[in-house]
Amino acid sequence: MTDYNEKILDIKNLDITFKTTAGPVHAIRGINFDVMKGETVAVVGESGSGKSVTMKAAMGILANNAIVNSGSIEFTYTGDSGQKETVDILTKDKKWIRKNINGRRISMVFQDPMTSLDPTMNIGKQIMEGMIWHYKTPKDEAYKKAVQLLKEVGIEDAEKRMKNYPHQLSGGMRQRVVIAIALACDPDLLICDEPTTALDVTIQAKILELIKKVQKERGISVIYITHDLGVVAKVADYVNVMYAGKIVETGKINEVYYDPKHPYTWGLLSAMPDLDTDDERLYTIPGSPPNLLHEPEGDAFAARNRYALLVDDKADPPMFKITDTHYAATWLLDPRAPKMDMPEELKNRIARMKKEAEDYGSEL
Numbered sequence: 001m002t003d004y005n006e007k008i009l010d011i012k013n014l015d016i017t018f019k020t021t022a023g024p025v026h027a028i029r030g031i032n033f034d035v036m037k038g039e040t041v042a043v044v045g046e047s048g049s050g051k052s053v054t055m056k057a058a059m060g061i062l063a064n065n066a067i068v069n070s071g072s073i074e075f076t077y078t079g080d081s082g083q084k085e086t087v088d089i090l091t092k093d094k095k096w097i098r099k100n101i102n103g104r105r106i107s108m109v110f111q112d113p114m115t116s117l118d119p120t121m122n123i124g125k126q127i128m129e130g131m132i133w134h135y136k137t138p139k140d141e142a143y144k145k146a147v148q149l150l151k152e153v154g155i156e157d158a159e160k161r162m163k164n165y166p167h168q169l170s171g172g173m174r175q176r177v178v179i180a181i182a183l184a185c186d187p188d189l190l191i192c193d194e195p196t197t198a199l200d201v202t203i204q205a206k207i208l209e210l211i212k213k214v215q216k217e218r219g220i221s222v223i224y225i226t227h228d229l230g231v232v233a234k235v236a237d238y239v240n241v242m243y244a245g246k247i248v249e250t251g252k253i254n255e256v257y258y259d260p261k262h263p264y265t266w267g268l269l270s271a272m273p274d275l276d277t278d279d280e281r282l283y284t285i286p287g288s289p290p291n292l293l294h295e296p297e298g299d300a301f302a303a304r305n306r307y308a309l310l311v312d313d314k315a316d317p318p319m320f321k322i323t324d325t326h327y328a329a330t331w332l333l334d335p336r337a338p339k340m341d342m343p344e345e346l347k348n349r350i351a352r353m354k355k356e357a358e359d360y361g362s363e364l
Contacts, residue, residue, distance in 0.1 A: 041224070057073060058191070127149060135185065192211060
């Protein structure tokens with residue numbers, strides 16, 4: 001039985017700047033979130049909001065021009081002695097992280113399988129590599145486990161496929177191979193960075209089902225990095241909505257989907273394609289995310305927010321508590337703020353989403 005009370009990842013006040021030729025870019029601005037054992041957490045936001053950078057920091061694979069200004073990333077795992085150990089990944093050097101964390105206890109499924117697979121090596125060797133390097137697994141044993149992993153991720157003719165090179169496989173099969181590689185060393189945490197972006201819709205659904213199945217069987221935790229709220233609805237327990245290097249809304253999936261409080265979350269939900277909408281045009285959030293070379297003084301979303309208050313230009317809002325698990329950083333939740341409801345069309349859309357979920361016999 002998976003213990004949901006055991007915290008395996010705890011990110012506190014993470015703040016990261018990148019040195020660039022144009023000047024310092026303050027990409028991550030005080031991130032806080034945690035992941036429990038067996039839980040699925042989604043990190044959602046537009047491109048450039050800081051989702052991938054946050055997770056790369058958790059894996060200790062930040063680029064050389066990154067400067068960590070403050071914060072800690074505490075990861076709890078069972079050590080070689082069988083005892084629970086907690087380390088702050090930010091305090092460890094790359095060599096230690098590569099030996100003890102990367103691929104072994106935290107694995108990542110990257111966005112494009114073609115760029116994360118070695119085109120010069122057959123897929124069998126690529127799956128076996130981590131087992132041999134981390135655990136000194138004998139080649140025969142690693143081969144058998146690799147074949148078993150290919151079967152587990154739904155690849156038929158597994159033994160034959162072991163000899164194939166990445167270019168001989170379809171996009172969906174390549175993504176399954178990447179998942180098999182990520183699972184080869186039995187990690188505690190699987191980070192999926194847009195795992196279905198390059199795939200067609202039917203294959204997307206199969207990959208999501210596969211990750212859910214593997215998670216249930218192994219009791220591992222999963223973090224999804226995505227901009228697709230449709231994906232989030234199918235898989236996540238908790239959602240963190242990111243904008244301009246900050247988490248602007250966080251909560252359980254039902255809270256963020258059915259009772260969103262931040263205007264940015266309203267915009268993301270409104271921008272999802274919907275066949276039953278009365279609008280003739282697909283909604284888009286106006287404007288573009290801010291350039292973090294020039295950090296905005298107040299709320300980073302203010303320039304794109306039609307519900308912005310005067311205070312938004314002067315001060316960044318704190319996280320306001322809505323429930324014990326639901327928080328949002330918007331001045332609209334301040335008791336002194338005028339009462340502002342989400343757009344009527346979004347209310348109707350959420351009502352349709354709820355009804356659809358009830359018809360299918362699930363909460364979401």
